[in-house]
Amino acid sequence: MKEHIIDIRNITAYNGSTCVFRDFSLTVENGCNTVILGPNGSGKTTLMKLLSCELYPVFLESSHVKIFGHERWNVEKLRSRLGIVSHDLQNSYLTGARGINVILSGFYASIDTWRHQQFSSSDLGKAEAVMEMLGIGSLANRRFGTMSTGEQRRFLLGRALVNDPDALLLDEPTSGLDIKASLIYLETLRKLMRSGKTVILVTHHINEIPPEIKRVVLISDGKVISDGLKQDLLTSGRLSALFDHPLEVVSLNGFYEVLPALRHDDEEFEE
Numbered sequence: 566m567k568e569h570i571i572d573i574r575n576i577t578a579y580n581g582s583t584c585v586f587r588d589f590s591l592t593v594e595n596g597c598n599t600v601i602l603g604p605n606g607s608g609k610t611t612l613m614k615l616l617s618c619e620l621y622p623v624f625l626e627s628s629h630v631k632i633f634g635h636e637r638w639n640v641e642k643l644r645s646r647l648g649i650v651s652h653d654l655q656n657s658y659l660t661g662a663r664g665i666n667v668i669l670s671g672f673y674a675s676i677d678t679w680r681h682q683q684f685s686s687s688d689l690g691k692a693e694a695v696m697e698m699l700g701i702g703s704l705a706n707r708r709f710g711t712m713s714t715g716e717q718r719r720f721l722l723g724r725a726l727v728n729d730p731d732a733l734l735l736d737e738p739t740s741g742l743d744i745k746a747s748l749i750y751l752e753t754l755r756k757l758m759r760s761g762k763t764v765i766l767v768t769h770h771i772n773e774i775p776p777e778i779k780r781v782v783l784i785s786d787g788k789v790i791s792d793g794l795k796q797d798l799l800t801s802g803r804l805s806a807l808f809d810h811p812l813e814v815v816s817l818n819g820f821y822e823v824l825p826a827l828r829h830d831d832e833e834f835e836e
């Protein structure tokens with residue numbers, strides 16, 4: 566059996582006073598590109614926080630959150646296995662940090678770099694290679710706060726990639742990006758998957774699910790509603806039920822998009 570990137574077993578977790586997950590379980594095997602798709606309020610951000618240890622589940626004998634088999638974050642070991650890229654990171658990033666330092670901070674999982682941190686010439690070489698790969702080498706000295714959202718997003722991806730992790734966990738990676746920036750970002754994710762990295766996407770945007778992601782987990786109200794293959798789950802009926810709204814799903818070249826379902830009264834306006 567392949568090893569699990571994430572293994573969440575029977576957890577109960579609160580966000581403030583809201584019980585978001587009750588007896589929730591989910592596993593993702595290494596090599597299985599997966600999207601966790603759910604509407605607003607379904608628990609996506611809470612799940613990200615549980616996996617990045619910003620939030621802890623209620624302690625119960627029968628429950629655990631494991632990442633690559635480890636019950637608790639061993640930061641040194643795990644960030645070189647699972648890279649986490651979330652929006653919170655983008656929001657909390659020091660606007661004064663220079664591009665190169667954003668990338669280098671990945672070696673310490675810190676925000677910006679600090680005087681006591683040491684970087685070898687090999688670390689610098691890796692950071693430069695990552696910036697080159699992401700097409701952001703010319704921005705190495707720019708302050709994070711003066712970059713476009715798309716550039717910032719690529720720097721944060723680079724911050725995770727500098728550790729050469731086996732897997733990436735991404736939170737709505739293209740939201741807020743314009744069409745070109747989204748497509749460049751998605752193309753990068755596709756290349757990473759094709760090079761053997763496993764991607765776990767947590768989102769409510771079906772248009773940012775690249776063709777390489779085959780497994781879909783639909784969540785709603787803190788529960789797994791369905792778990793299976795994309796072509797079976799990204800259907801008009803299932804997504805209309807999930808988002809509680811009449812939708813039409815269209816698919817082209819392995820990508821998906823949602824449109825409003827054609828209502829009976831709309832037909833009257835057609836020629």
Ligand SMILES: Nc1ncnc2c1ncn2[C@@H]1O[C@H](COP(=O)(O)OP(=O)(O)O)[C@@H](O)[C@H]1O
Nearest residue numbers: 580581582583585604605606607608609610611
């Ligand atoms: N700080 C908080 N205090 C209380 N309830 C919260 C807090 N943050 C989120 N929630 C609730 O937790 C549930 C899950 O939220 P969240 O994980 O943010 O969903 P999603 O990211 O899928 O939109 C929602 O019902 C939301 O109202």
Ligand SMILES: [Mg+2]
Nearest residue numbers: 606609610611
């Ligand atoms: Mg959210």
